[in-house]
Amino acid sequence: MFLFKRPLISALFRRKIQYPKSLNIKPLITFQINKMSTTVTxxxxxxxxxxxxxxxxxxxxxxxxxxxxxDLASNEILVKNRYSGINYIETYFRNGIYPASFPYIPGREASGEIVAIGSDVKNFKIGDKIAYLGNQNFAQFTKLDSNKVSIINVGANAxxxxLKLxxxxxxxxxxxxxLINEAYNVKEGDYILVTAAAGGVGLILVQLLSKIKKAHVIAVASTNEKLNKAKVNGAEFLLNSSELSYDQIADKILEITNGKGADGIFDSIGKDSFEMDMKSIKRKxxxxxxxxxxxxxSPLSITRLSPKNVKIARPQLFGYVTEPEExxxxxxxLFDLIKNGDLKIDIYKVYALKDYKTATIEMEGRKTSGKILLEIPN
Incomplete structure (x- = not known):
């Protein structure tokens, strides 16, 4: 089904990840340039x-x-989208935190079927099903550069x-x-704090940290229902942010860790929880x-890191998967973990494309958990 050759899970979770030279992996995608072809209207x-x-x-x-x-360039493909993932980052563009050019079509990831290709594209054919990271996929059709590394050919029979998964x-x-291997390489026995622990990334983090990394997971979420979901997925300690202030949560974390603090913190909340992070992080x-x-x-004075020799990372995914080998x-x-049952993807709800406004209002109001999707009309 995948382009991949063999499992690499054991290599992934070593203390030091040895890629890409030791893997001798060839690039996923190559391309040439010329005209477009299609067999569908x-x-x-x-x-x-x-x-x-x-x-x-x-x-x-x-x-x-x-x-x-x-007007596809000869290195481009046209995808008819089937499902698109909803991610919180879209609110940052819509609110103006990140720059956007208008008219702006949201979307960061999708799956679908190739319906047209540039004539010199050799690694794809019309009818192939793909999953990809890319922009503007809250739409029926998206144009992609086939030279991008972030496309997976999952075959015509998916x-x-x-495709939903x-x-x-x-x-x-x-x-x-x-995050758990590059931003902070989590060690067995670490105490790790995860905010928004029942969200899409949060639930995956909880599973990987507890089941694969063998860490002690401290989960923060806004309802007991969400905390119970985090517990089912491996969280050991549960803290309700609707019942406790962030300062009180920091005190609870220090209590859980015998005054030492968390070895690592994975925080997707940002501004409101940052002082909690600084208070509850362990020395080093x-x-x-x-x-x-x-x-x-808010802007941070670097000297605030000195009292406990704290390290801070503000990563983005594409900085870790820039090269084809990565x-x-x-x-x-990732897909080996899913296939083997070591990682479960919790799809909370699938919304129709036209209902995205409702979906994001519910997500921003913290009324969803796990992953939410858009189903793209045929």
């Missing part, structure tokens, strides 16, 4: 979610009259359920698996701030 208009100014969910628009990408796991799964510990759910962390290594490892 592609419409001129499509359904999309878009916005043309920053703001809250009210700026989101659904259109059935948006132009389908045309089922609808498989690929779209649900790719971005958040790769984020989690790289590492804070990994990878999200801004409550807003961006993307192949981590993607193979």
């Amino acid at each position: 592609i419409p001129e208009k499509q359904s999309v979610i878009y916005y043309d100014k920053t703001g809250g969910p009210e700026v989101l628009q659904f259109s059935t009259d948006f132009p389908v990408p045309s 089922t609808d359920d498989q 690929y779209a649900a796991s790719l971005l958040q799964g790769l984020t989690a698996i790289t 510990g590492t804070i990994v701030s990878f999200g801004n759910a409550s807003g961006a962390v 993307f192949q290594f981590y993607t193979e490892s």
Whole structure:
């Protein structure tokens, strides 16, 4: 089903990851340049979610009259999307935290079928099913550069359920698996704090940390229902952020760790929880701030790290999977974990494309858990 050759899980979870030279992995994708070919009729208009100014969910628009990408370069492919993953990062672009050009079509990951290719694209054919990381996929059709490393050819026979799973796991799964190996290489027996522990990345982190890394997971979430879900997935200590202030949560973490603090913190909340992180991190510990759910962390004086020799990372996924060998290594490892049953992807709900506004309002209101998806109309 995958392009990959053999399991690499054992290599992934060593103290030092030896890639890419020792793996002798060839690039996933090559390309040449010329004309486009297709065997299906592609419409001129499509359904999309878009916005043309920053703001809250009210700026989101659904259109059935948006132009389908045309004029493919010979190294490009056109994908008819089937499912697209919803990720919190979209709110950062919509709110203006990250820059966006208008009209802006959201979307970071999707799965679907190739319906047109540049004539010199050799690694794909029309009818292939793919999963990919890329932009503008809250839409029926997306144009991709086949030279990008972040495309997986899953074959023409991939089922609808498989396409749903690929779209649900790719971005958040790769984020989690790289964070615990690259941003902070978690060791067995570490005490690790995970905020938003019942979210899409959070639940994956909890599983990998507890089951694969053998760490003690301290889960923070906003309801007891979410905390119970984190517990089922391997969290050992549960802290409710609706019942406790972040300062009180920090005190609880110090109590759990006998006053030493957490060895590592994976925090996607951002501004509101940062002082908790600083208070509850262990001497020589590492804070990994990878999200801004409550807003961006205020500028930090570097001298604040000195009293406990704290390390801080602010990573992004693509910095870890830039090269083809890196993307192949981590993607193979992720899907091996899923295939072997070591990692479960919790799909909370699948929304219709036209209902994205409802989906993000519920997500931003902390009414969802696990992964939420968009089903793209045929």
